[in-house]
Amino acid sequence: MALNRDFVGRSFPPGEPYEVTRLKIREFADAIGDPNPIYRDREAAKAAGHPDVIAPPTFPIAVSFIDGLSDPGLGLNFAMVVHGGQRFEYTRPLRAGDVVTAVATITEIRSIGANEKLDITTEITTVEGELVCTSYSTIVERGA
Amino acid sequence: MTATVNYADVEVGTEIPERAYQIDRLNLVMYAGASGDFNPIHWRESFAKSVGLPDVIAHGMYTMAQGGRFVTDWVGDPGAVVEYEVRFSSPVVVPDEGGATVVISGKVEKKLDDNKVVVALTARSDEQKVLTRAKAVVRLV
Numbered sequence: 001m002a003l004n005r006d007f008v009g010r011s012f013p014p015g016e017p018y019e020v021t022r023l024k025i026r027e028f029a030d031a032i033g034d035p036n037p038i039y040r041d042r043e044a045a046k047a048a049g050h051p052d053v054i055a056p057p058t059f060p061i062a063v064s065f066i067d068g069l070s071d072p073g074l075g076l077n078f079a080m081v082v083h084g085g086q087r088f089e090y091t092r093p094l095r096a097g098d099v100v101t102a103v104a105t106i107t108e109i110r111s112i113g114a115n116e117k118l119d120i121t122t123e124i125t126t127v128e129g130e131l132v133c134t135s136y137s138t139i140v141e142r143g144a
Numbered sequence: 145m146t147a148t149v150n151y152a153d154v155e156v157g158t159e160i161p162e163r164a165y166q167i168d169r170l171n172l173v174m175y176a177g178a179s180g181d182f183n184p185i186h187w188r189e190s191f192a193k194s195v196g197l198p199d200v201i202a203h204g205m206y207t208m209a210q211g212g213r214f215v216t217d218w219v220g221d222p223g224a225v226v227e228y229e230v231r232f233s234s235p236v237v238v239p240d241e242g243g244a245t246v247v248i249s250g251k252v253e254k255k256l257d258d259n260k261v262v263v264a265l266t267a268r269s270d271e272q273k274v275l276t277r278a279k280a281v282v283r284l285v
Contacts (some may be wrong), residue, residue: 024178028146031178032209033171049219057212057225059282061205062179078183079195083204085277087229093222136229142196 003116003141005110012068014101017127023098024062025055032056041063045072045095060133061086063094063102064122069139076118077141084117084138091132099127114143148220151208151259154252160218160263165210167202167238175206182189189240201235207246210234211265214248215280220262222266226260227281234272244269259284 012048022042037044038054045053063089071077101124106120122135172186181203183190190201208230216222238244245268254262265278 025183031171031174032206032213033165034209034213034216036213036216036222048223050223056209056222057216057228058205058209079185079191081183082185082235083232085229085231086205086208087227089227090225093225105266105272138231 001128002111003118005109007071007074007106008109009106010068011103011105014103015135017099018063019062020055020094020096020100021099022053024061025053025096028059028062029056032058042096050093050095051094052059054091054095057088057090057093058086059094060088060122060124060135061099061122061137064104064137066105068104069118069120080142082140084140084143085136088135089134093129094124094132095144098132099126100124100132112140116143121123149284151255151261154261154284155253156252156255158252160214160250160252162247163214163217164247165213166243166245167206167210167236168240168243169200169240171243172200172202172206172238175203175209179203181205190236194246197237199236199239202238202244203259204230204232204235205284205285207236207267207269208278210246211275211278212268212280213247213265214250214265215282218250219282219284224283225280226283228279230265230275230278232274233276234269236274239246246274252278264267 104122120137124133253264267275
């Protein structure tokens with residue numbers, strides 16, 4: 001189904017700030033099967049020059065999920081959604097103790113054959129105002 | 145930041161030996177919980193098939209995470225990654241029995257200023273390329 005082009009340019013306000021915790025980072029690292037001690041052990045992280053344990057490079061996706069996509073006005077059928085592409089630009093890694101907000105903006109919607117593609121840019125910023133990571137996601141709604 | 149690979153020791157074309165990563169259904173369930181992505185195509189076979197997929201498929205971000213791990217294991221410090229991008233070209237199908245294997249290899253594609261290099265990745269599962277245009281920019285020492 002064609003997505004509502006009126007959503008292009010729309011930004012979704014941040015929800016409650018997200019607190020990055022050591023437990024959440026470890027849970028994520030366990031889930032991706034990565035035993036790197038810099039994700040788990042504060043001393044190992046410090047030895048690598050970080051103030052606390054850092055999160056894996058793809059962790060920001062867990063912060064980027066946006067409720068706006070479930071707005072019925074957009075017309076997105078989640079059952080048919082797959083991830084088309086993903087890009088991250090990091091100012092620095094997310095780390096334990098960060099409290100961040102994510103502001104997502106739909107930058108483009110286009111048809112590719114029977115599929116609909118949606119580009120979303122998400123800026124992840126600490127509550128102190130430091131931009132930590134920008135996430136660019138392309139999601140695809142597969143045509144029936 | 146203490147990456148362990150020296151910029152001076154790396155040339156365009158330097159290869160990073162391939163590694164194989166096993167993916168089982170349990171990994172996808174854990175990843176759903178850790179990431180907050182509970183789309184049932186990643187854990188319920190009947191649902192995946194009902195929407196035209198061959199079986200349960202891995203989260204694209206799970207595969208991207210394996211590529212990230214490949215790069216961070218090479219470079220030493222995960223904090224050395226300054227950019228990372230992929231396209232998901234084909235789903236990683238994860239059967240109940242045996243799971244799936246993703247094989248990742250890498251090559252230094254370009255040397256940039258500021259001790260940064262571009263690493264190009266390839267990722268295959270079941271003879272299919274599952275990532276394309278997969279690149280990480282990392283800062284070496």
